[in-house]
Amino acid sequence: MFSRLRKGWPLAAVLLFCFTPSAFAQRVPAKDKAAADVLVQRMAAAEQRYRDALVLAANGDPKGTTESNEALEDMEDVVDACVKQRGCPMSDLLATWKRLLKAEVDVAGEELDEDPGEDELLEADTALAADIPEAARTARLVGDDNRHAFDRMVQFNPAVQAGIRRWLTDMRPALMTSYENYQAMRHLMWPEFERQGLPEALLFGIMAKESNGRVHAVSRAGAAGPMQFMPATGRRFGLGPDDTGFDSRYDPRSAAMASAAYLNERLRQLNNDMELSLAGYNGGEGRALRVHRASGGTGFWNASVYDQFPAETRDYVPMVIAAAWIYLHPRQYGVTFPKVDAHPAQFKLTRPASIYELTICLGNQGSHNGYMRTLRNLNPRYEADAWIPAGTTLNATTRIAGLYHRHCSGGARADLARALVTADVNMALVRDTPYGNVAVGNVTPLPGAPRAAAAPAAKPKVRSYKVAQGDTLGRIAQRHGCDVKTLARANGLKAPAYSVRQGQQLQLEGCRM
Incomplete structure (x- = not known):
């Protein structure tokens, strides 16, 4: 994106600067001086435009790429014009170029303001004040308008530090995978948290711990999607099977919207205690509320509160905060997140294909792991092995x-x-021809001989399917080429939920595959 910065200015400009310094000291006519001043002003404006583009790029705005390239082209045009313009102060223009060379370049997806001192860890508030009402909390976050509001909402303590240690050691691959997956879905998920006044780091931390950013993740308990909603909780916030059978818990935007609404509900209920709200997200809202009321509002890190949550929740809360903290402070921990081309786009299939097929033919240029996960996350309605019609x-x-x-x-x-x-693996098998068979030609009936009655056509056998964990009727229908309503009618399933349970035997009536 910024490769032209490293190529240097045109050789003529450099030679002019290096070998004819006295030319600038000569008396210059007013007309030429005015023209040279215009070029200097153009260079300053292009420099500012370039720096503004860096900010856009750092915030994930795709306009950053276009703006930066256009700004660099403006600079090149100015230098070309300066070479031809008498009295043009090339030294001033090259000073601009030198400043940009010293700046951090190619920063799309990185933080411009991330240069924390060692004392920054000690400056975070121990917790958001317990008596701040929900409206004031939201106003404070929106008013701050910076990425570090999350720092003041949680405690940074040894439990969080231990979580950071785990994310940066044996769980580092999971952290990097979570980041890559999130960046591809960021344009779908982050606006939903932003609209509800919640920090982006919180979204990333929950998603990293819950699913590593895999929208089709399903837990043993039945929680599903990137934000891992249980069926009943999902229905409360508008998630679940639609009229096609697709479960919107798998949709990144819908899941983020529901997650933000759920968290704000917990914060209102638990006096804005972020740790307790996260405990409720994982360990059940009923338990969190009972513990909160019984403790008189004591915080999550008080032993009398902490000990009332199961081990999974006691691990979950600091791990979410730790992932969010690293997301905000990567350089402090020597973390370089991978560059991700996340500019959203669409394409139309020119012929039927599956995501598996697309993953193979796309290759992995620009991505270590290829593009299957990105395609699945951005197109959650399609199973990886399902054939998607041309024109989609x-x-x-x-x-x-x-x-x-x-x-x-x-x-x-x-x-x-x-x-x-x-x-097909079966096509690789060589089957022996049985001994004793005699091959005959076509049988020609003799004149006058009675013909055997044709046997009635065998009725096609209806296949069955055993419902696996995480299956929905829509996904089963898509995988086997069935019409959802026909499949539901054949198995006595009622709209709109078309609920199926693990282990249930379905008759695949009218299915093509």
Whole structure:
């Protein structure tokens, strides 16, 4: 994005600056001086535009790329004009160039203001004041208008430090995966938290701990989606099967909206105690409220409160805070998050394909792990092995869309990917021909001989399917090529929920696959 900065200015400009310094000291006509001043002003404006673009890029705004490139082009035009303009102070222009070379470049997705001192850890408030009402809390967060509001909402203590240690050691791969997954979905999820006055770091921390940013994650208890909603809790906040059978707990935007609403409900109920609200998110809102009332409002880190939560919740709360803290302070811990091309885009399938097939033909240029997870997260309605009809528009990033048109809309790699995803292990088996069989030609009936009555056509056998953990009727129908309503009617399932349970045997009536 900023590669032109490293290529240097045109050689003529550098030579002019290095070998003819006396030219600038000569008397310059007023007309030439005015023209030179205009160029200096243009250079200053382009520099400011470039720096503004860095801020946009750091905030994940795709306009940052366009703005920075255009600003660099303006600078190049100014230098070219300065070479030709008598009296133009090339030294001033090259000083601008030198400042930009010293600046942090290629900072899309990184923090511009992240240069904390060692004492910063000690400056975070121990907790948000217990008596601040919800409206004041939200106003405070919005009024602050910075990324570090979360620091003042939680305690930074040894339990959180231990969580940071875990994220940065054996769980570092999970942290990096969570970051990459989140960046691709950020434009869908973060606005929902922002609208409800909640910090982005909190969203990242919960998502990293709950699902590592995998929208199809399902827990043993039945919690599902990137924010891991249980079915009943999800229904309270508008999540669950729609009229097609798709469970919106898997939709990133819907899940983030519900999560933000749920957290604000907990904060109102628990006197704005963030740790207790997180405990309620994981360990049950009823338990959190009972403990809060019984303790007279004592905070989560008080032993009498802490000990009333199960071990899973006692681990969950500091781990969420730790992930959020690293997200806000990566440089302090030597963390360099991966660069992610997260500019949203769409592409239309020119021929039927599955996400598996697309993953193969896209390759992994620009991504260590390839693009299957990004495609699945941005298109949660489709199973990875389900065939998606031609003409369907899929959500993606600009890089994925470009790779699709280059490699997947047709050609050798697309054909190879199709061959790989349709390969059948049974076709590799060589079966011996049984001994004693005699091959005969076509039988010709003799004139006048009675013909045997044709056997009635066998009725197609209806296959069955055993419901697995995390299945919904919509996902089963998609996987086997069924009409949801026909499948529901054949198995006595009632709209709109079409609820199925793990282990249930379904008759796949009218299914194509």
